[in-house]
Every structure is written in structure tokens, then in C-alpha cells.
Amino acid sequence: MASGTAVTSKILKNVLFFSLMISVISYQFEVGEETGWVRPTGNEPETYNEWAARNRFRIGDTLYFKYQKDSVLVVNSADYLNCNTSNPISKFDDGNTVFRFDRSGFFYFISGQSGHCKSGQRLIVRVMHPSEVESPVSSPSPVPSPAEAERSGGDGGWDSDDWGPPGISSTTRLTVASYFMTALAGILVILYLFM
Numbered sequence: 001m002a003s004g005t006a007v008t009s010k011i012l013k014n015v016l017f018f019s020l021m022i023s024v025i026s027y028q029f030e031v032g033e034e035t036g037w038v039r040p041t042g043n044e045p046e047t048y049n050e051w052a053a054r055n056r057f058r059i060g061d062t063l064y065f066k067y068q069k070d071s072v073l074v075v076n077s078a079d080y081l082n083c084n085t086s087n088p089i090s091k092f093d094d095g096n097t098v099f100r101f102d103r104s105g106f107f108y109f110i111s112g113q114s115g116h117c118k119s120g121q122r123l124i125v126r127v128m129h130p131s132e133v134e135s136p137v138s139s140p141s142p143v144p145s146p147a148e149a150e151r152s153g154g155d156g157g158w159d160s161d162d163w164g165p166p167g168i169s170s171t172t173r174l175t176v177a178s179y180f181m182t183a184l185a186g187i188l189v190i191l192y193l194f195m
């Protein structure tokens with residue numbers, strides 16, 4: 001093999017490696033953190049939507065819902081507002097739900113248990129459009145100021161409760177989804193074997 005070809009091949013490998021790193025890394029967000037997906041008692045430091053407003057969600061990221069004797073319904077905005085559980089887009093009730101964002105825009109989640117949504121067991125997530133993602137491997141943004149939160153809540157769908165003290169329960173655990181890492185490893189092995 002001519003050395004020019006070898007150099008080109010090496011550059012190509014690096015380009016592929018970094019574009020894979022960028023496209024493949026995604027985060028799993030744990031809804032409700034330690035508490036999970038439960039009917040709020042009213043003593044929580046923040047609502048599900050306040051939690052969501054502190055984070056930045058991208059296409060490919062996942063939400064992890066952990067719950068017992070409950071369910072997760074993906075609904076449209078009207079059914080979210082009315083807590084209407086009768087015609088969900090999707091329904092999950094296995095207790096361990098991983099929901100992957102396959103597009104940008106708004107996603108609406110409510111509990112399917114009677115009364116739970118009205119108590120505040122509901123969540124709106126806005127997934128950023130790829131053009132908004134300045135840094136491809138960014139972690140969640142810091143706590144937004146209440147003013148910013150007000151602005152982002154302009155569609156009327158967000159709970160308007162007071163904001164909890166900043167920084168509290170900010171232990172959102174970010175896990176690189178293992179199956180993505182497995183896929184990446186597989187692709188890299190193939191690249192190095194055949195290039």
C-alpha cells in the first residue's frame with residue numbers, strides 16, 4: 001500500500017471515529033431521580049416539569065421511568081392539559097420504562113392512574129432541534145433563572161408553582177446508554193479490522 005493511501009486511511013479512521021463519538025453518545029435521564037415516577041405528595045423540592053426545565057434533551061436521549069402499580073402514557077398536549085388518559089399515543093406499564101426521543105419538539109407524559117396526573121404526576125419535555133445543540137457532547141445546563149423558566153413556559157403547559165431553591169436535587173444521573181457504547185465498540189472493531 002502506498003504511504004499516501006495509508007495516511008488517507010488513517011485520517012479517514014479518525015474522522016469516522018470522532019463523528020461516531022459525536023453521533024452515538026446519548027444520555028439517559030432518570031425521571032424523579034431516586035423517587036422515580038410517583039404521585040407527588042406536595043412535599044417535593046420541585047415538580048417533574050421544574051426538573052425537566054433544568055435539563056437539555058436531545059434526539060437520541062432517553063428517559064427512564066421507574067414506578068410500581070402505575071403507568072406512563074405519552075399523550076398529546078390537550079390530553080396532557082386535561083389529564084385525559086383515554087386515548088394515549090403510547091402506554092407503558094411494565095415498571096421500568098425507557099423512552100427514547102426520536103424527534104425534536106414537545107413530548108407529554110402523564111400517569112395513567114386515576115387522579116395521579118391531577119396531583120402533578122405529569123411531565124413535558126422539549127427536545128432540542130439539532131440546530132440548537134451548540135456542543136454535541138453537552139451535559140445538562142445549569143439551573144435556569146426563574147425569568148428564563150417563565151419564558152420557556154410561555155406555552156402555558158408548564159406548572160407555575162414556585163421554583164425550588166436552585167441546586168437542590170440536581171443530582172441527575174447521566175448514564176451513557178450501554179447499548180450505544182456496545183454499538184460504538186462494534187463499529188470501531190470493524191473499522192480497525194477492515195481499513
Ligand SMILES: *[C@@H]1O[C@H](CO)[C@@H](O)[C@H](O)[C@H]1NC(C)=O
Pocket residue numbers: 082084085086087
Ligand atoms: C378524553 O378524550 C376523549 C377522546 O378525545 C374524549 O372523548 C373525552 O371526552 C375526553 N374526556 C375528558 C374528561 O376530557
